Amino acid sequence: xxxxxxxxxxxxxxxxxxxxxxxxxxxxxxxxxxxxxxxxxxxxxxxxxxxxxxxxxxxxxxxxxxxxxxxxxxxxxxxxxxxxxxxxxxxxxxxxxxxxxxxxxxxxxxxxxxxxxxxxxxxxxxxxxxxxxxxxxxxxxxxxxxxxxxxxxxxxxxxxxxxxxxxxxxxxxxxxxxxxxxxxxxxxxxxxxxxxxxxxxxxxxxxxxxxxxxxxxxxxxxxxxxxxxxxxxxxxxxxxxxxxxxxxxxxxxxxxxxxxxxxxxxxxxxxxxxxxxxxxxxxxxxxxxxxxxxxxxxxxxxxxxxxxxxxxxxxxxxxxxxxxxxxxxxxxxxxxxxxxxxxxxxxxxxxxxxxxxxxxxxxxxxxxxxxxxxxxxxxxxxxxx
Amino acid sequence: xxxxxxxxxxxxxxxxxxxxxxxxxxxxxxxxxxxxxxxxxxxxxxxxxxxxxxxxxxxxxxxxxxxxxxxxxxxxxxxxxxxxxxxx
Numbered sequence: 001x002x003x004x005x006x007x008x009x010x011x012x013x014x015x016x017x018x019x020x021x022x023x024x025x026x027x028x029x030x031x032x033x034x035x036x037x038x039x040x041x042x043x044x045x046x047x048x049x050x051x052x053x054x055x056x057x058x059x060x061x062x063x064x065x066x067x068x069x070x071x072x073x074x075x076x077x078x079x080x081x082x083x084x085x086x087x088x089x090x091x092x093x094x095x096x097x098x099x100x101x102x103x104x105x106x107x108x109x110x111x112x113x114x115x116x117x118x119x120x121x122x123x124x125x126x127x128x129x130x131x132x133x134x135x136x137x138x139x140x141x142x143x144x145x146x147x148x149x150x151x152x153x154x155x156x157x158x159x160x161x162x163x164x165x166x167x168x169x170x171x172x173x174x175x176x177x178x179x180x181x182x183x184x185x186x187x188x189x190x191x192x193x194x195x196x197x198x199x200x201x202x203x204x205x206x207x208x209x210x211x212x213x214x215x216x217x218x219x220x221x222x223x224x225x226x227x228x229x230x231x232x233x234x235x236x237x238x239x240x241x242x243x244x245x246x247x248x249x250x251x252x253x254x255x256x257x258x259x260x261x262x263x264x265x266x267x268x269x270x271x272x273x274x275x276x277x278x279x280x281x282x283x284x285x286x287x288x289x290x291x292x293x294x295x296x297x298x299x300x301x302x303x304x305x306x307x308x309x310x311x312x313x314x315x316x317x318x319x320x321x322x323x324x325x326x327x328x329x330x331x332x333x334x335x336x337x338x339x340x341x342x343x344x345x346x347x348x349x350x351x352x353x354x355x356x357x358x359x360x361x362x363x364x365x366x367x368x369x370x371x372x373x374x375x376x377x378x379x380x381x382x383x384x385x
Numbered sequence: 386x387x388x389x390x391x392x393x394x395x396x397x398x399x400x401x402x403x404x405x406x407x408x409x410x411x412x413x414x415x416x417x418x419x420x421x422x423x424x425x426x427x428x429x430x431x432x433x434x435x436x437x438x439x440x441x442x443x444x445x446x447x448x449x450x451x452x453x454x455x456x457x458x459x460x461x462x463x464x465x466x467x468x469x470x471x472x473x
Contacts, residue, residue, distance in 0.1 A: 012406075014405055015404075016403070018410060018419060063401065066412070066417070093417065118417070
């Protein structure tokens with residue numbers, strides 16, 4: 001066997017990503033408070049159908065076996081099925097994430113007839129109150145309706161994808177039971193302070209005590225639950241969770257955004273982590289293989305402040321995006337570091353220096369006129385104007 | 386253990402191999418399993434094992450020393466457990 005461990009091989013980068021996320025639109029009918037990409041409205045520069053197909057052709061040539069399609073709400077694109085079919089024709093497996101709004105009975109049957117397709121329905125609570133507080137009014141009922149349609153169309157095993165927050169962490173068993181009742185697979189992932197998640201992080205991210213709760217739950221159920229390897233920062237608690245246990249950004253993972261910009265991972269839509277553009281920098285292959293950013297991410301990383309702690313091999317210093325958007329240096333501890341080192345740093349971070357996402361496609365907030373009008377004082381004020 | 390030196394094997398037709406510096410990635414389109422083949426010799430054997438009457442013939446054809454055969458049987462057996470390799 002070769003001298004380098006698999007982990008080191010992967011850190012040095014692969015010839016093509018093994019986990020590529022492609023967000024095909026910033027448009028979304030929902031406005032989830034933790035949206036990683038601050039989605040809401042379509043960007044006029046989004047890739048055309050032909051450009052999207054060219055991206056798939058290039059990924060086929062690189063032998064990218066499967067891709068994760070997301071958004072925004074990907075099914076909002078009128079050419080959504082055309083893109084799926086082009087991927088299928090080219091032997092690229094697709095897993096797409098959706099809020100379920102467009103999984104009608106008819107669309108569920110159409111999806112069930114396709115090969116190489118996985119569907120992830122996003123759900124952040126096992127009841128409407130918990131879910132809708134994060135994902136918006138009516139979004140729980142919408143997701144359940146979509147799941148019913150997929151079941152009725154005999155789609156097979158779809159996935160229920162949960163972002164673990166302070167408010168739903170006690171529902172992990174119930175999520176598992178819900179998934180089991182549909183013959184579905186549960187996927188739980190880590191909340192990130194990215195996109196609109198930066199604004200809600202303090203209120204939503206699990207407490208130190210809950211970090212332990214997630215770890216213990218995954219140790220018990222991890223073999224049957226998908227995590228996207230997103231909880232490796234918890235490995236400092238003890239035995240490692242299943243998975244690759246490393247930050248794959250720019251090494252085995254990357255993100256293509258709706259306008260064709262390539263970022264190191266789906267959680268860092270920020271200029272500092274933009275490797276280049278599909279359209280202006282010679283195509284995806286060139287960006288993946290030659291961009292300065294990706295080449296630097298494949299260099300051995302510095303343990304920095306974490307070198308003094310005995311757990312670095314286990315937790316790898318945690319998530320680059322979580323550190324970046326909470327104002328912690330990239331060679332510092334994760335904000336959710338289980339030893340508490342990160343928490344102290346977050347408290348001391350200067351708010352004005354915390355990076356903001358480079359793009360925001362959130363819809364502008366509507367002024368709630370009925371409430372204003374209901375207040376006598378407000379009416380009098382309006383009359384004076 | 387289901388695979389022995391006498392087994393006639395083949396790469397599952399639903400599996401694609403992608404060469405990498407350490408060996409190859411194998412992806413199974415049916416069960417969505419992604420497996421790392423961590424040695425070029427394993428990749429070579431897996432690629433054309435279907436062309437030989439037995440696993441042993443394939444190992445011989447690729448000049449794999451008999452002292453390494455047990456580890457290859459083990460590797461192929463674990464690939465069979467993921468349905469990457471199957472008995473034909």
